[in-house]
Amino acid sequence: MKLVTFTHNKLSRVGAVIDDAVVDSKDYPDIPASMVEFLGAGSKALQAMQELIDSGNARIALDEVNLNAPVPRPGKYLGIALNYAGHIEETGREKPEYPSFFTKQSTCVIGYGDAIHRPRVSDKLDYEGELAFVIGKRCRHVPVDKAHQVIAGFTIVNDVSVRDWQMRSPTLMIGKSFDTCGPLGPWIVTSDEIRDPHNLAIKTWIDDELRQDANTRQMIFNCYEMIAYLSQAMTLEPGDVIATGTPGGVGVKMQPRGYMKPGQTARIEIEGIGTLFNTVIEEPENLVMY
Numbered sequence: 001m002k003l004v005t006f007t008h009n010k011l012s013r014v015g016a017v018i019d020d021a022v023v024d025s026k027d028y029p030d031i032p033a034s035m036v037e038f039l040g041a042g043s044k045a046l047q048a049m050q051e052l053i054d055s056g057n058a059r060i061a062l063d064e065v066n067l068n069a070p071v072p073r074p075g076k077y078l079g080i081a082l083n084y085a086g087h088i089e090e091t092g093r094e095k096p097e098y099p100s101f102f103t104k105q106s107t108c109v110i111g112y113g114d115a116i117h118r119p120r121v122s123d124k125l126d127y128e129g130e131l132a133f134v135i136g137k138r139c140r141h142v143p144v145d146k147a148h149q150v151i152a153g154f155t156i157v158n159d160v161s162v163r164d165w166q167m168r169s170p171t172l173m174i175g176k177s178f179d180t181c182g183p184l185g186p187w188i189v190t191s192d193e194i195r196d197p198h199n200l201a202i203k204t205w206i207d208d209e210l211r212q213d214a215n216t217r218q219m220i221f222n223c224y225e226m227i228a229y230l231s232q233a234m235t236l237e238p239g240d241v242i243a244t245g246t247p248g249g250v251g252v253k254m255q256p257r258g259y260m261k262p263g264q265t266a267r268i269e270i271e272g273i274g275t276l277f278n279t280v281i282e283e284p285e286n287l288v289m290y
Contacts, residue, residue: 001016001046001049001050001053001153001189001190001192001193002016002017002018002187002188002189002190002274003015003016003035003038003049003070003153003187003188003189003190004016004017004022004067004068004070004185004186004187004188005034005035005067005068005069005070005071005072005111006022006065006066006067006068007065007066007068008022008024008060008064008065008066011026012033012068012072013025013026013033013034014031014032014033014034014035014038014049015060016049016052016053017062017187018053018059020061020062020063021059021060021061021062022059022060022061022062022065023049023052023053023058023059024058024059024060025049025052025058026058027058028048028052028058030044030045030048031045031048031049031052032045035070035071035072035188035239036071036073036074036075036238036239039134039135039136039152039238039239040138040237040238040239042136042137046190066111066113067111067112067113067185067186067187068111068185069109069110069111069112069182069183069184069185070111070134070155070184070185070186070187070188071109071134071184071188071239071241072109072111073106073107073109074106074109074134074239074240074241075106075237075239075240076103076234076236076237076240076241076242077103077104077105077106077108077109077182077240077241077243078101078102078103078104078230078240078241078242078243079101079102079103079104079130079159079176079242079243079245080099080100080101080102080221080226080242080243080244080245081096081100081101081102081172081245082095082096082100082220082245083099083219083220083221083244083245083246084214084218084219084220084245084246084247084248085218085220086214086218086247086248086249087245087246087247087248087249087250088220089248090248090249090250090253091253095220096220098229099221099225099226099229099230101230102171102172102173102176103171103173103176103177104159104173104176104177104181104182104243105173105177106182107177107179108160108176108177108178108179108180108181108182109182109183109184110180110182110183110184110278111183111184111185111186112183112185112186112276112277112278113277113278113279114180114183114278115180115278115279115280115281116158116160116180116181116183116260116266116278116279116280116281117178117179117180117280117281117282117283117284117287118260118261118262118280118281118282118283119162119178119283120282120283121165122162122163122164122165123259123261124162124163124164124252124257124259125160125161125162125163125259125260125261125280126160126161126162126163126250126251126252126258126259126260127158127159127160127161127204127206127211127250127251127260127266127268128158128159128160128161128204128246128250129156129158129202129203129204129212129246129247129268129270130156130157130158130159130202130243130244130245130246130268131154131156131157131197131200131202131216131243131244131270131273132154132155132156132157132184132241132242132243132244133151133152133153133154133155133191133197133223133241133242133244134151134152134153134154134155134188134239134240134241134242135150135151135152135227135236135237135238135239135240135241135242136150136151136152136153136191136238137149137150137152137238138235138236138237138238139227139231139235139236140231140234140235140236141231141232142227142228142231142236143228144224144225144227144228145224147223147224147225147227147228148191148224150227150236151191151223151227152188152190152191152238153188153189153190153191153193153194154188154189154191154194154197154270154272154273155184155185155186155187155188155189155241155273156184156185156186156268156269156270156273156274156275156276157182157183157184157241157243157268157276158182158183158204158266158268158276158278159176159181159182159243159246160178160180160181160182160183160260160266161175161176161181162174162175162176162178162181163175163252163259165178179287183266183276183278184241184276185276186274186275186276187273187274189272189273189274193272194272194273197216197222197223198216198217198219198222198223199215199216199217200215200216200270200271200272200273201213201214201215201269201270201271202214202215202216202247202268202269202270202271203268203269203270204249204266204267204268204269205265205266205267205268205269206251206258206260206264206265206266206267207264207265211249211250211251211258212246212247212248212249212250213247213249214247214248214249216244216270218247219244219245220245223242223244226242226244227242230242260280261280262280262281262282263279263280263281264279264280265277265278265279265280266278266279266280
């Protein structure tokens with residue numbers, strides 16, 4: 001099942017994508033309107049959505065809706081640093097002994113087709129194509145062999161990074177959290193449809209230039225190990241998004257630097273999930289608010 005958050009006629013709600021249509025939950029009270037509530041409702045909501053899909057009713061053409069980020073405001077949005085051997089090699093860093101996580105503030109999240117802003121305070125805007133998983137159950141102290149049970153599904157993220165601001169702090173947080181630096185989507189593919197999340201091709205293009213070409217089997221710490229590690233420290237909740245790291249090929253390590261520029265497009269494709277597409281523009285002048 002491909003779960004989406006979408007807007008149609010100025011109303012946002014949860015749906016599912018079937019072929020070239022969105023299954024619309026608007027008139028079905030058993031299906032919560034927000035993705036966090038939907039995931040929190042567990043099997044009951046999934047069953048209601050499946051019944052709606054099977055009915056063949058409530059279809060809207062996909063090109064008539066706006067796809068939002070599937071989780072527009074995740075309670076937690078965490079990323080892991082240095083989790084692919086190729087990326088570790090290009091940075092010249094040592095392989096980490098433990099998973100190293102950072103926070104992206106949820107206000108950075110945008111959806112498929114939304115514009116990434118090159119901020120007025122920096123031109124060092126970089127891409128990082130990544131697989132992400134979305135938590136489906138409230139959980140703590142999850143063993144590795146049970147971790148697959150708490151994943152609702154998988155999506156694509158572009159861990160957009162403002163490199164000079166990122167390097168100003170060992171937490172990385174500010175440079176990872178600029179507004180629009182969290183493209184997420186286009187949907188959540190439920191975990192039952194992903195046989196092995198650790199054997200998926202992942203590719204990133206800037207315009208038509210292939211910049212990243214790898215496979216998730218190259219992760220240092222896999223999705224289940226990340227859940228086991230994180231859940232020792234904190235309760236994970238439905239709708240939490242965890243990005244699993246980027247392969248080698250980031251713009252900051254190119255010669256000359258391959259930072260994203262206004263007018264370019266970023267396209268990330270992950271096998272079994274789909275494609276996340278965003279354009280880059282200058283930060284609009286009308287965003288000054290005080």
